[in-house]
Amino acid sequence: MEWFKRKPAPPPTERKEIPDGLWTKCNSCGEIIYVRELEKDLWVCRTCSFHFRIRSTDYMDILLDADSFTEYDVGLLSLDPLQFKDSKKYPDRIAEARKKTGRNDAVIAGIGAIDGRQVSFAIMDFSFVGGSMGSVVGEKIARAIERSLDRQVPLIIVSCSGGARMQEGILSLLQMAKTSGLLARLSETKIPYISVLTNPTTAGVMASYASLGDVIIAEPGALLGFAGRRVIEQTIGQKLPENFQTSEFFKDHGFLDKIVHRHELRKTVALLLDYLSQ
């Protein structure tokens, strides 16, 4: 992925989430692409390898065996423990996200299979309040880890999140502790955990379970990091280096094990499971 070294991907906020219509323009190289073709290519630009952000269900199609997935904990719903209100009331924000996504919160979790091998699988969805982690996300991830422990099957978490959900305050922060505490138990077993990072994975999610995989892989050009770019710019008062907080930057500094093109994702995860499973 040499290309990304020269030209960092645009920040995710500028990206169109899912292109609709017959034709779309690549956010990165500007190439006009036929959407049906893009879909066949798993939403990767043929010209420049730009990885479009896709729905969590699309990732499940890519990664899991057909019809192998059973969703769990669908009935977990966010409450409003802080009675939080900024420009909007938190319950209204949640209601809108539910309506927009048809999902109850920012993570789907359950049991699926990869090449016939059962896995406990969880995937975050950025379109639901920025993939942010509140009590429900934390609880679902926690239960996904417990399913791994109970059934002795590998754990795969696909992260995509701006971090902890501010509207649930301290409860969101402590989901980092809850999930990482269970991963501490998993790390004492021979059950592998593969953490897959997609664009973007930052802040509280990056500083907990996303960083704790036995193997950590990411798609090319994803935004990965702890602190927000704006905060860093304000703190140090200088421009950030090119490539800063991308998958490539993370790998160069030794905090990412492998960058995997979306077309290779399934094969790579399957092979990793083969190497690490008992």
Added chain:
Amino acid sequence: MAAGGFYLEFEKPIIELEKKIREMKEFSSGGGVELNSEIISLERKLEKLQSEIFSKLSRWQRVQLARHPKRPYTLDYIQLIFSDFLEIHGDRGYADDKAVICGFGKLEGEKVLIVGQQKGRDTKQKLERNFGMMHPEGYRKALRLMRTAARFGRPIVIFIDTPGAFPGVEAEERGQAEAIARNILEMFKLQVPIVIIIIGEGASGGALGIGIGDKVMMLENSWYSVISPEGCAAILWRDNAKAPDAAEALKLSAPDLMQLKVIDKILPEPTGGAHRNHQLAAQIIKGELLVSLEELKQLSTEELLRRRLEKFRAIGIYDEI
């Protein structure tokens, strides 16, 4: 700013009344019954005024108290609570992060490891301590020494006081996210009692990176939150000046956190806040440490670790249909 003459806006009436009493006392040192009775009545007034102001502090006022430039910091508590303190430096990988202090000390003879974020009093110290904002090497230094402590069976006492993990290019390059995540995970495995006291600011992952323990307690006027009020205001209100509103919305005070069942206990501060009486604040903390460690020492290692995980496993408020 010189901490000597510093006071918060809402402290002003108290400070003024105190000054007046002091002056009268000086003036009346020769005696004089009338003056004495006036002093007594003013002292009563002062007591009433203090309890009035401090019984209904807003969350933002507590944030200000938590940041009070005269508030006791980790090193003050170490000096007032422990004997034979022996500081240990460095992460054995990159550097010695001076935003966090680690070292052994004796609590009434009981040998413990102390870990705590350290802020500076004057500009030079503030820069040296990086305002209590740790880099990845700070988290790694803390973990290295916590593991050493666990190996030698020494309980761990942690003081949290940070406006956040340092947000900077080098911190990202050296894996700030990984360092915090690793600490959180590994702290669940440490086979000795861990007691945590939030003494001032407990901001976000920066605090949680040394924040896993068997008892988590907060000083009355400290705060603990997913994000600082300023950070929250900048993102949700797009205006840093809305920090007081954000502080209210985030429910970050000790009573809030007690209600949300995420801390075990609130430790009272001396009247007017910990900065008014370092000695007394330290005494309160010391007493609590002794009780907590005694209690935790009764548990088997297995039981200790099981409870530690259960405690954090249970956190969260949601509905299930």
